[in-house]
Amino acid sequence: xxxxxxxxxxxxxxxxxxxxxxxxxxxxxxxxxxxxxxxxxxxxxxxxxxxxxxxxxxxxxxxxxxxxxxxxxxxxxxxxxxxxxxxxxxxxxxxxxxxxxxxxxxxxxxxxxxxxxxxxxxxxxxxxxxxxxxxxxxxxxxxxxxxxxxxxxxxxxxxxxxxxxxxxxxxxxxxxxxxxxxxxxxxxxxxxxxxxxxxxxxxxxxxxxxxxxxxxxxxxxxxxxxxxxxxxxxxxxxxxxxxxxxxxxxxxxxxxxxxxxxxxxxxxxxxxxxxxxxxxxxxxxxxxxxxxxxxxxxxxxxxxxxxxxxxxxxxxxxxxxxxxxxxxxxxxxxxxxxxxxxxxxxxxxxxx
Numbered sequence: 177x178x179x180x181x182x183x184x185x186x187x188x189x190x191x192x193x194x195x196x197x198x199x200x201x202x203x204x205x206x207x208x209x210x211x212x213x214x215x216x217x218x219x220x221x222x223x224x225x226x227x228x229x230x231x232x233x234x235x236x237x238x239x240x241x242x243x244x245x246x247x248x249x250x251x252x253x254x255x256x257x258x259x260x261x262x263x264x265x266x267x268x269x270x271x272x273x274x275x276x277x278x279x280x281x282x283x284x285x286x287x288x289x290x291x292x293x294x295x296x297x298x299x300x301x302x303x304x305x306x307x308x309x310x311x312x313x314x315x316x317x318x319x320x321x322x323x324x325x326x327x328x329x330x331x332x333x334x335x336x337x338x339x340x341x342x343x344x345x346x347x348x349x350x351x352x353x354x355x356x357x358x359x360x361x362x363x364x365x366x367x368x369x370x371x372x373x374x375x376x377x378x379x380x381x382x383x384x385x386x387x388x389x390x391x392x393x394x395x396x397x398x399x400x401x402x403x404x405x406x407x408x409x410x411x412x413x414x415x416x417x418x419x420x421x422x423x424x425x426x427x428x429x430x431x432x433x434x435x436x437x438x439x440x441x442x443x444x445x446x447x448x449x450x451x452x453x454x455x456x457x458x459x460x461x462x463x464x465x466x467x468x469x470x471x472x473x474x475x476x477x478x479x480x481x482x483x484x485x486x487x488x489x490x491x492x493x494x495x496x497x498x499x500x501x502x503x504x505x506x507x508x509x510x511x512x513x514x515x516x517x518x519x520x521x522x523x524x525x526x527x528x
Contacts, residue, residue: 177223181275183267184228184237189213190267192275201275203268213237217244227278229253230286235294251277255284287412293405296378300402303371304448306364313361320346320354375401384499391498392491394459399452403495406449410499419496423449425489441485450488457487467491 180193187209193202206213217224217240224246228234230253241248251274259282260273277283289297324344346354379385379397388400395403406423413419420426424445427438443450461471467487475483 177225178220179275179278180224180226181271181273181278182226182228183270183274184231184234185267186233190271192268192271194275194279203271205267214240217241217246220246223247225249225278227251227274227283229256229274235291249278249283250286250288252284252286287408289405289408293408296401297405299371299374300398300405301448303368303375303398304451306368306371310361310364310368313357313364317354317357317361320344320350320357372398384502387502388495388498392460392495393463394456394461395491395495396456399456400495402449402452403492404499406446407496407499410496410503413496416493416496420489420492421445423453423492425450425453425485425492453488453492454484457491458484460491461487 177196178193179196180191183190188205188207190205191203193204194200195202204216206216224241224244225248226241226246227249228237228251230250234250238248256274256277259277260269262269274283321344324346344351344354376397379389379401382401382404384404385397385400388395388403389397407413407419413422417426421442422445424443424447425441428440428442430437430439457467461468467490470490471483471487474486
């Protein structure tokens with residue numbers, strides 16, 4: 177078996193590989209574009225385990241190792257760096273450090289979603305980007321209209337409002353800008369509607385998403401599907417505290433000597449999921465009396481921003497426990513000492 181610590185870069189990778197049979201360690205730099213990396217891994221005979229730091233440009237590498245039937249482990253980059261004692265940092269030292277963690281069973285391995293789930297995440301991310309572009313385009317059109325003394329607010333986006341904007345007497349480049357912005361807006365609306373329809377269909381096909389929408393008012397297909405894809409297997413978390421920390425909704429803390437100092441939320445998690453939870457939390461406050469009471473009390477004491485984040489956190493905790501209860505109901509766990517089959521068989525009626 178071969179164990180390899182890999183310091184992966186976009187154009188090349190530095191490896192430190194241990195042959196478990198002979199104990200030989202090989203350090204080498206492999207280029208990507210000329211096929212050197214693929215040829216090297218294809219030449220290895222026997223099981224291969226490769227460890228890398230989690231990063232965003234590894235899909236091709238993961239796909240290549242899967243084709244070669246080799247194992248790839250992703251590690252928490254922050255925890256890997258925290259275990260490095262030396263102040264000198266080079267590609268070779270990083271690769272040797274990862275190899276040492278793999279060899280001593282200290283490698284901080286991360287859960288990785290399936291390629292299908294990651295592709296579905298990209299769909300949600302693309303939708304979020306388009307939704308973020310829409311108010312930007314509308315604000316620019318509002319500016320052009322208000323610069324000519326026309327202010328229609330929400331009526332600006334009706335058919336009549338669009339015709340009125342086209343009739344404005346603008347300069348040459350301002351007129352071109354307004355025309356192109358209207359064209360962009362006309363393209364964005366059907367694209368967002370199409371993505372919403374796809375997400376709705378995907379959400380209806382997943383029982384966990386359906387249950388989240390049923391139990392929590394204000395949670396729609398987008399929020400429910402994004403939460404399920406972000407959390408992954410719910411049994412990874414035994415309590416709600418790690419879920420809040422995983423989403424980056426827990427406060428920063430710098431406590432020592434009996435003094436507790438809490439700051440803003442850590443934001444060490446999925447940014448899109450936090451944004452969606454804050455939006456869904458504001459909707460859930462309107463339907464849930466308990467959430468509304470806590471929101472109003474915290475808003476009076478700490479302000480609206482803190483209250484919105486707190487509502488998002490409470491909503492995330494409730495959604496987590498809903499998934500846990502659903503998982504427990506559908507997947508019963510056998511207790512220690514339980515029989516493998518029922519002790520009482522179904523009674524067979526006797527003939528008269």
